[in-house]
Amino acid sequence: MKLRSLVVLGGLMMAGVAFANDPIVGTWKMSEKGEAKAILTISKAGKGYQAVMTKGLTEKAKKREGAVVIREIQSQGGGKYAGKGKHPTLPISGTANITINGNNITITSRAGTQTGVRQ
Numbered sequence: 622m623k624l625r626s627l628v629v630l631g632g633l634m635m636a637g638v639a640f641a642n643d644p645i646v647g648t649w650k651m652s653e654k655g656e657a658k659a660i661l662t663i664s665k666a667g668k669g670y671q672a673v674m675t676k677g678l679t680e681k682a683k684k685r686e687g688a689v690v691i692r693e694i695q696s697q698g699g700g701k702y703a704g705k706g707k708h709p710t711l712p713i714s715g716t717a718n719i720t721i722n723g724n725n726i727t728i729t730s731r732a733g734t735q736t737g738v739r740q
Contacts, residue, residue: 624737635653644721645670645694645702649737650678651690651728658682659709661690670702674709685709691717691728 642662649661650703660676672691677683694704694717708730717730 626694642660643670643698645696645719645726648675648740649726650740651726651735651737653735658735660740663691663694667694668695669704672704681710691719694719706730706732 622683625644627700645663646665647663649663650657651661652691657678659674659678662675663670663672669713671689671694674682674685674688674690675684678717687711689707690709691704691706694702697700700721702719704707704717705714706728710734711729713732715731717728720728722726726739728735728737
């Protein structure tokens, strides 16, 4: 009985490590057209990931701190992800396509393209 519990626990820990090591997980400083806009934190949520604006770097963005801006993010393979996005300050929503390349992130949606750097 104890051995089975240890095997199950070990499997759960390995699954947690897989999510923790996913390249999308982390804190990202986002910019648009060369201007720093916000700090996003992407973390595990349900069966995928979500992006929360943890810090606004403009007066407009500061009003939306704590907002979930991309939800239901799923890996598409090869450093590409897709999720459901909602612009934090404009009434725009839809699919958000995310690309991770090393310590760089690009998020493209109906609202435009933002780039970021891992913090």
